[in-house]
Amino acid sequence: MEIVRTVEALQNIKKKLEGSVGFVPTMGALHSGHLSLIQRAGDENDHTIVSIFLNPTQFLEGEDLESYPKREEADIKICELSGVDILFMPTVDQMYEEDELRISAPARRGYILEGAKRPGHFDGMLQVVMKLLNLSTATRAYFGKKDAQQLALIIQMARSYFFSCEIIPCDIVRDEQGLALSSRNAYLSEEEKYRALSLSRSLKRATKMVMSGEREVGLLISEMMSVLKEVDRIEYIAICDRDLQKLETVESGNTIILVAAWVGETRLIDNIWI
Numbered sequence: 001m002e003i004v005r006t007v008e009a010l011q012n013i014k015k016k017l018e019g020s021v022g023f024v025p026t027m028g029a030l031h032s033g034h035l036s037l038i039q040r041a042g043d044e045n046d047h048t049i050v051s052i053f054l055n056p057t058q059f060l061e062g063e064d065l066e067s068y069p070k071r072e073e074a075d076i077k078i079c080e081l082s083g084v085d086i087l088f089m090p091t092v093d094q095m096y097e098e099d100e101l102r103i104s105a106p107a108r109r110g111y112i113l114e115g116a117k118r119p120g121h122f123d124g125m126l127q128v129v130m131k132l133l134n135l136s137t138a139t140r141a142y143f144g145k146k147d148a149q150q151l152a153l154i155i156q157m158a159r160s161y162f163f164s165c166e167i168i169p170c171d172i173v174r175d176e177q178g179l180a181l182s183s184r185n186a187y188l189s190e191e192e193k194y195r196a197l198s199l200s201r202s203l204k205r206a207t208k209m210v211m212s213g214e215r216e217v218g219l220l221i222s223e224m225m226s227v228l229k230e231v232d233r234i235e236y237i238a239i240c241d242r243d244l245q246k247l248e249t250v251e252s253g254n255t256i257i258l259v260a261a262w263v264g265e266t267r268l269i270d271n272i273w274i
């Protein structure tokens with residue numbers, strides 16, 4: 001595995017690669033969720049590139065940019081053992097220049113749900129994904145459904161800007177108890193981890209109700225709220241179609257149920273696709 005820290009070095013190495021490239025962008029502190037994307041990229045392509053870049057432009061003032069978990073040594077080992085060909089770990093200076101050209105998230109889709117709670121977050125996310133996809137010149141790029149709105153906006157960007165890279169949505173990986181894996185889970189104490197399970201439990205409860213024939217969004221949301229009693233604050237519960245537009249009644253095969261909540265000082269998101 002080649003570890004590459006500059007844009008120029010990545011471009012030079014890329015020139016020598018022949019065949020398809022699968023790309024997995026991450027912010028590091030890798031876990032089995034990231035690993036599932038890396039493995040799929042390896043299975044479906046001749047070469048795998050992973051990036052680890054804690055992108056400052058997608059963090060809002062007062063968010064956890066400074067305290068975000070960093071585990072460079074372990075991350076390198078994980079990538080090595082997973083058969084990654086190129087690990088791109090640039091500095092902020094490598095990725096950004098002064099007075100940058102900006103990318104804006106769409107006015108409606110970018111400012112609902114996560115975008116309403118974190119205004120500007122998606123501008124920074126799209127900006128860095130655009131840069132990374134251009135740099136990797138990947139055949140396919142792999143993103144988790146865990147960040148459902150992020151995924152939807154990246155698919156939209158790829159469509160709007162005629163990217164040749166195919167965007168591949170990947171299933172959410174959970175621990176044995178159902179907690180969706182996230183680098184931010186490292187912030188949780190044991191007691192908080194236990195309480196955080198109510199996010200996935202609420203999604204499971206809603207899914208079960210849908211399976212038994214319930215379709216009314218209002219009823220599903222109020223049931224979810226009762227399951228979510230153990231979190232400290234619910235930010236939103238939303239039942240949307242795959243384009244993240246709110247639904248009145250669940251449409252099988254075209255619904256995502258999303259939840260965002262605080263447990264202690266940690267903000268968690270989760271969702272389920274039905």
Ligand code: AMP
Pocket residue numbers: 025026027028032033034036037142143144145146147170171172173174180181182183
């Ligand atoms: P991050 O490092 O949090 O920016 O995540 C990098 C990629 O991994 C994103 O496409 C995420 O959606 C994806 N990801 C994060 N957690 C999970 C998970 N539990 N299951 C599947 N994909 C995930």
